[in-house]
Amino acid sequence: MEYIHDYLLETGIGINDFWADYLAIGIMILSIILLCIIANFITKKVVIRFITHIVNNNKYKWDNILLEKKVFHKLSHVVPAVIIYYFARSFPAYTEIIEKFAVLYIIIVAISVINSLLDALNDIYLNFEISKVRPIKGYIQVAKIVLFIIGSIIIIANLLGESPVIILSGIGALSAVLMLIFRDSILGFVAGVQLSSNDMVRVGDWIEMPKFGANGDVIDISLNTVKVQNFDRTITMIPSYALISDSFINWRGMQASGGRRLKRSLLIDTTSISFCSDEMIEKCKSIHYLKEYIVEREKEIENFNSKNKFDRSNIVNGRALTNIGVFRAYIGNYLQNHPGINKESTLMVRQLEPTENGLPLEIYAFANTTVWAQYETIQSDIFDHLFAVAPEFGLRIFQNPSGNDLKSGLLSGGNSNTLK
Structure with a gap:
């Protein structure tokens, strides 16, 4: 800033010291903006393209998912913020404010990048067979909640110029309120752990829960809800904790048995x-599935009646078909x-x-x-x-x-x- 100011005075173009200050500030701001644009352009058009080329030409699939979730693109936004933070000292009167907002932007970008990484992690995990038995979407959502809470605390601490520890101690007093706000999430997390550890339900299972009108296939298990697509193509959302507190039918065993x-x-x-008449007995002998049965039963009954000397003149006595x-x-x-x-x-x-x-x-x-x-x-x-x-x-x-x-x-x- 001083160099630009002195240079403007030395050029001899008739600028006094007062206007040289403002002109130097303007040139400095334009230079920083131009530098940020160039850095962002190089990052996106050169570095990101180079990374994309490497990702598209290797045999791994997980890095393609990182690319689809725009993890690298979001990370590129850090570069302009770092440049602004570095040049904040060029404006002594506003250094603290500029640094705070630069750091604030970097924190927001970092939260966005980590959020995308968590989404990518879930998508990568879905490519493995174990994901059907042990889904992690609920844990990912819990991690996101923790991420946003910690990120919010750091942002507030940065704006107030206080330590995050002090903010955390103040939040401890609001624990009852937080428990009320995140009640469903906490219950859902506990239910998700039990559902997963006990292998009670998986994506693809046919479950039946009349209380919620659910009778169909599980298509998604998240932190708070289990999504069921009924056989009439409607969607039923069941609270995760309801699968623990209430009873439901899981037809997985039937499907696994093959019958x-x-x-x-x-x-x-x-x-x-x-009782069967003689005419009916003779008729039954002509039935394919009964011929052997009738012959065997007649011999068995005749032997039993003869052995016990039953008077067959009355059909009630002895055994008969x-x-x-x-x-x-x-x-x-x-x-x-x-x-x-x-x-x-x-x-x-x-x-x-x-x-x-x-x-x-x-x-x-x-x-x-x-x-x-x-x-x-x-x-x-x-x-x-x-x-x-x-x-x-x-x-x-x-x-x-x-x-x-x-x-x-x-x-x-x-x-x-x-x-x-």
Whole structure:
């Protein structure tokens, strides 16, 4: 500044000492601005391009992510701030203010760079398979909160000219307020640690949580929320801590097993259950899945009755085949031979406790696929067949009387009265 001032006076262009001071300040400011522009240009057009060339021509992918997050571009903004800070002493009256704002700008740029680095770290981590099991997005968000808090403290301390330690001691008195402000973040962080450490939920898991109307795939796990895309393409946001405090269903085990459970009942009208007549037994022998079963059971029953000398003139005595038992055996053999059923998993047909709606005949098996559409097709095909063949065994499927049933009953009653 003094050199420019003296040079202007020595040129002999008629400038007095007063105007030389102001002109020197103006030239100095323009020189600093020009220097900052040149430095920024060199940094972005030369250094950044050189770094970009190196990044694009190596085999690593992590540095490409750093480039995508503009880490190097944001870092280049430090250069003009450093130049301004260096030349602050050229303006003695304003040195302290210029230095403070230069440092303030450098701190903001540093926070921005670290923030981008954290985003890049998360994206780099997502390229590894372990990211599906142990997501770190929640931890990254906690690190960002800490970064912004510390950055804010340093900025305030810089503007006030005080030590950051003094600012921290003052914030300690506001801890209760901070706990209230960051309540969800703290709960979410604790929940995220538990979810991750206990492997309770992962990105890609199918979860069901009726309380929040969630039934679909987890697409994102963050500090405060778990994002679920439902099967109707809607999005449900569940608080992370709700997965710890409330219950939910995770279908990952089913998906990992390669088969989905099929558990549904046929309601049999109990008035249609009876012993098998000889005619029905002969008819059942012609059914592919029952021929061997009928022959073996007949021998077993005949041997049992002969051994115990039961009088078979009354069908109540001894053992005999029933239409419900034969139908149950048919269902078991039918499922054993069905191409959509997993034969290595549990497979059984059982009777449940009779109700006012009939006798539940439950099928408990596993489809050999976890694909929803295929699973529903397999289940529907099985029950389509069973509903159709039940009358062949003299059984009726229970159904509450419909309007058509009542109408038919009234018409048949009216016709009989007319005949009388």
